[in-house]
Amino acid sequence: MPEALETHSASVLADPQSRPSQGDEDTQRVNEAIGRLVGRLLDDVPTDPRATVPLADLLRTMAVEGTHVVPDTECVISVVPASRPDIFQVIAASGPWAERLIGEEWPLHEGMLHGRAMLHHVAVETANAPDESAAPEVFGSHIRIGRLVPMSTGTPLPDGRVGMGVVGFWRPETRPFTDTERAIMDRFTRLISIMVIGDDARESTQHLVDRLRLTGEATRELSASLDPADVVQAIVERIAEIVDVDRITVTKFWPDSIEAIAGYDRSRPPARIGARWELTPELRSAIDSGESAFEGFSDVSGMPADMQEQLSDVRRRVMLPLRAAGRVLGVLAVSRRTDQAFGQLDLDNLEQIALSAALALQNASLFAETKEAQQKALHALLSVSDHLDSNASEADLYARFAGTVAELVGARRVTLWRLSTDHTLLMPAAAAHGVTARDFAQLQAVPCNPEGTSLRDRVVFGDAVFHGRAADLGMSLESNDLSGSTAGTVAVAWRAGTVRLGVLAAHDPIKPDGFSDEDTWTLQLAAFAAGLVWQIKDSEERIRTLGDAEAQRLIEHIERTRSMEKMRSDFLKLASHELRGPIGVVRGYFSMMQDKSLDAEALEHAMPVIERKLNEMNALVNEMLETARLEEGLTRLERQPQSLREIVAAATSAIQPQLSSAHQLDVRLPGESVLVNVDAGRIETVVRNLLDNAIKFSPDGGVIGCHTTAAQDFARITVIDHGLGIPPEQMHRLFTRFSRLVTPENSHISGTGLGLYLSRELARLHGGDITATSTPGGGSTFVLTLPIWSGEPVD
Ligand code: ADP
Numbered sequence: 001m002p003e004a005l006e007t008h009s010a011s012v013l014a015d016p017q018s019r020p021s022q023g024d025e026d027t028q029r030v031n032e033a034i035g036r037l038v039g040r041l042l043d044d045v046p047t048d049p050r051a052t053v054p055l056a057d058l059l060r061t062m063a064v065e066g067t068h069v070v071p072d073t074e075c076v077i078s079v080v081p082a083s084r085p086d087i088f089q090v091i092a093a094s095g096p097w098a099e100r101l102i103g104e105e106w107p108l109h110e111g112m113l114h115g116r117a118m119l120h121h122v123a124v125e126t127a128n129a130p131d132e133s134a135a136p137e138v139f140g141s142h143i144r145i146g147r148l149v150p151m152s153t154g155t156p157l158p159d160g161r162v163g164m165g166v167v168g169f170w171r172p173e174t175r176p177f178t179d180t181e182r183a184i185m186d187r188f189t190r191l192i193s194i195m196v197i198g199d200d201a202r203e204s205t206q207h208l209v210d211r212l213r214l215t216g217e218a219t220r221e222l223s224a225s226l227d228p229a230d231v232v233q234a235i236v237e238r239i240a241e242i243v244d245v246d247r248i249t250v251t252k253f254w255p256d257s258i259e260a261i262a263g264y265d266r267s268r269p270p271a272r273i274g275a276r277w278e279l280t281p282e283l284r285s286a287i288d289s290g291e292s293a294f295e296g297f298s299d300v301s302g303m304p305a306d307m308q309e310q311l312s313d314v315r316r317r318v319m320l321p322l323r324a325a326g327r328v329l330g331v332l333a334v335s336r337r338t339d340q341a342f343g344q345l346d347l348d349n350l351e352q353i354a355l356s357a358a359l360a361l362q363n364a365s366l367f368a369e370t371k372e373a374q375q376k377a378l379h380a381l382l383s384v385s386d387h388l389d390s391n392a393s394e395a396d397l398y399a400r401f402a403g404t405v406a407e408l409v410g411a412r413r414v415t416l417w418r419l420s421t422d423h424t425l426l427m428p429a430a431a432a433h434g435v436t437a438r439d440f441a442q443l444q445a446v447p448c449n450p451e452g453t454s455l456r457d458r459v460v461f462g463d464a465v466f467h468g469r470a471a472d473l474g475m476s477l478e479s480n481d482l483s484g485s486t487a488g489t490v491a492v493a494w495r496a497g498t499v500r501l502g503v504l505a506a507h508d509p510i511k512p513d514g515f516s517d518e519d520t521w522t523l524q525l526a527a528f529a530a531g532l533v534w535q536i537k538d539s540e541e542r543i544r545t546l547g548d549a550e551a552q553r554l555i556e557h558i559e560r561t562r563s564m565e566k567m568r569s570d571f572l573k574l575a576s577h578e579l580r581g582p583i584g585v586v587r588g589y590f591s592m593m594q595d596k597s598l599d600a601e602a603l604e605h606a607m608p609v610i611e612r613k614l615n616e617m618n619a620l621v622n623e624m625l626e627t628a629r630l631e632e633g634l635t636r637l638e639r640q641p642q643s644l645r646e647i648v649a650a651a652t653s654a655i656q657p658q659l660s661s662a663h664q665l666d667v668r669l670p671g672e673s674v675l676v677n678v679d680a681g682r683i684e685t686v687v688r689n690l691l692d693n694a695i696k697f698s699p700d701g702g703v704i705g706c707h708t709t710a711a712q713d714f715a716r717i718t719v720i721d722h723g724l725g726i727p728p729e730q731m732h733r734l735f736t737r738f739s740r741l742v743t744p745e746n747s748h749i750s751g752t753g754l755g756l757y758l759s760r761e762l763a764r765l766h767g768g769d770i771t772a773t774s775t776p777g778g779g780s781t782f783v784l785t786l787p788i789w790s791g792e793p794v795d
Pocket residue numbers: 689693694697721723724725726734739740741742746750751752753754755756757779780
């Protein structure tokens with residue numbers, strides 16, 4: 001882009017009141033062309049802000065508009081598809097020659113004009129397209145002149161593509177482009193970039209949503225099959241469907257070795273399940289470093305020979321540690337036999353899958369533990385299983401369980417006692433069998449001690465079996481009729497594995513000779529089953545919270561990419577909301593002029609209105625373009641040592657027309673001149689933005705302070721108002737893009753929500769900053785700091 005032009009478009013917020021110079025006139029023409037374009041675009045924007053316009057439709061409109069904003073051109077919009085980064089494809093075009101290209105694709109390389117524009121991120125211009133392109137046949141007999149402007153995102157594309165696309169302007173005659181036309185093309189392309197970025201974001205969001213779905217399915221598969229191997233194998237096959245790879249191996253970690261637990265291979269035998277080899281120091285240190293993915297390693301050398309052989313022709317390899325709950329459980333290794341590198345999008349996808357796989361592994365081992373316990377206690381379970389309805393509440397479950405136990409051992413009553421977490425109390429559990437509500441309420445917690453030697457302690461902590469009177473255990477059941485019986489109670493420990501849960505006790509045997517040995521044994525099995533019930537409930541709970549935490553991370557990731565998509569729709573909403581008004585006014589006058597219903601006198605009155613509306617549109621379009629430029633890192637400051645007094649004076653005089661009679665402006669300047677090395681136009685804009693807001697958000701008037709001070713290395717401009725203020729919970733959004741903080745008090749005040757964002761970014765580019773404090777209902781104070789210039793003073 002020619003230097004002179006960058007300067008023009010840099011002075012974007014040129015004071016509309018100053019007399020236009022030649023440069024300003026050009027800028028004005030560029031701005032008006034873009035303003036008109038945005039106006040026409042709005043016809044396509046649905047009035048319902050929730051509706052979105054399909055990108056293809058917008059780009060079609062844009063291609064047509066491209067031929068209007070730069071007269072006598074044909075316009076071609078091409079993009080690089082995320083799925084095929086090595087080509088570009090024409091997706092929209094306008095003009096008799098250009099339209100024939102829609103849908104065509106070409107390889108992306110230096111030989112192509114498009115390739116040059118994208119690979120070097122510069123606009124490419126040609127006066128003889130067929131001679132300069134590797135595909136001369138495309139241009140036919142009369143297309144020679146062209147300018148190709150690359151779309152840009154500012155930041156590199158996450159999936160490793162070199163560019164998003166190019167907007168091409170072609171002229172079927174030999175008249176060269178003017179500088180003004182070039183500036184229009186460049187800005188036009190930036191508008192298109194904003195739209196395309198949004199769509200890219202949507203696509204990447206879609207990938208993530210698919211990943212989340214995968215997590216859901218993995219969990220479901222898991223509950224259908226309790227075998228970890230099945231689940232992991234299912235995940236591996238899903239990966240093969242989603243990411244283009246030749247081989248996948250999932251390995252599990254043992255303290256000093258790795259074991260293959262699932263595998264897939266497109267053309268050779270997959271990893272042998274159960275094969276083990278040593279964990280190399282190299283792999284161990286890569287995992288310890290905490291990376292989420294790293295390239296393949298030489299652990300291949302330690303593998304069994306058959307697996308080494310299967311990997312011999314692999315060209316690309318990525319390993320992802322499977323981490324769950326802070327532990328590395330294994331590694332997911334994916335390989336390609338082609339030389340196609342894993343791009344960022346592949347890595348993102350694989351990371352999400354690794355999360356699911358780790359979750360599945362973790363879940364699977366929890367289930368496996370439970371399953372093992374289950375088998376051991378099959379017998380006990382069988383007798384109580386009818387009642388183990390997992391949907392029942394815990395109290396309900398134990399009540400039914402106690403009933404079953406009572407039947408099995410022939411007891412009139414059964415009680416379940418729960419050990420407190422600090423192991424000092426045995427408390428009646430929420431349910432019992434055969435105990436009236438009144439009696440149950442009278443049951444008291446009993447103290448106990450893990451170190452103790454009492455009978456009770458030996459039952460709770462040492463698996464002793466108790467035969468005797470409940471009173472001897474400290475259980476207050478004596479008050480009832482049958483407590484006199486000597487062998488009235490049998491009690492056993494209730495535990496799950498090594499976890500001590502409490503005591504299960506049967507009281508008041510039905511049989512005259514009391515509880516038999518067999519009853520005791522049954523009671524022990526029942527206690528074991530009760531332990532199992534507890535364990536299943538507990539592991540379900542653990543799986544649920546674990547699943548929630550991982551799902552939360554995925555959701556956060558999705559939110560981040562969605563915010564890019566939101567940027568596009570915010571842009572359109574803003575454009576439709578803020579531009580519809582002024583465009584409507586100007587259009588109204590325009591049609592009156594056309595049908596001559598506006599006489600000379602009325603026209604005289606209309607002109608200032610039209611001018612004001614055009615200026616409003618210009619300012620908005622400029623703010624949007626300045627935002628786009630900032631984000632692309634294209635902002636170039638025209639810095640020069642300047643007197644801060646002059647900048648403040650220019651800003652305060654520019655905002656005079658906004659002041660109502662209720663407002664008083666209190667400007668305080670330092671006695672001595674303070675020099676700052678800044679882009680004066682931009683800093684003036686920043687100060688004006690702060691003053692504009694102070695006035696706008698003080699609808700009842702009051703003093704607006706603008707105080708300039710200098711201390712040490714920094715100068716400060718403090719803008720103080722006593723207006724509406726900002727709610728504390730919204731302060732953190734103040735300087736973000738599109739941050740209109742709407743409250744009932746300020747909802748009628750118009751704005752773009754770009755001013756403060758731009759102002760702070762500009763202040764920071766100058767080595768300064770903006771901070772804000774505010775009291776709702778009391779007013780706000782914004783402080784702009786700028787480094788003082790310490791070099792030679794200038795005249
Ligand atoms: P705009 O004023 O165009 O909406 P800004 O980025 O300048 O955009 O400001 C963002 C939001 O911050 C405003 O919409 C408003 O809610 C709030 N705000 C900014 N300055 C003030 C102020 N002086 N007093 C109260 N609210 C303010």
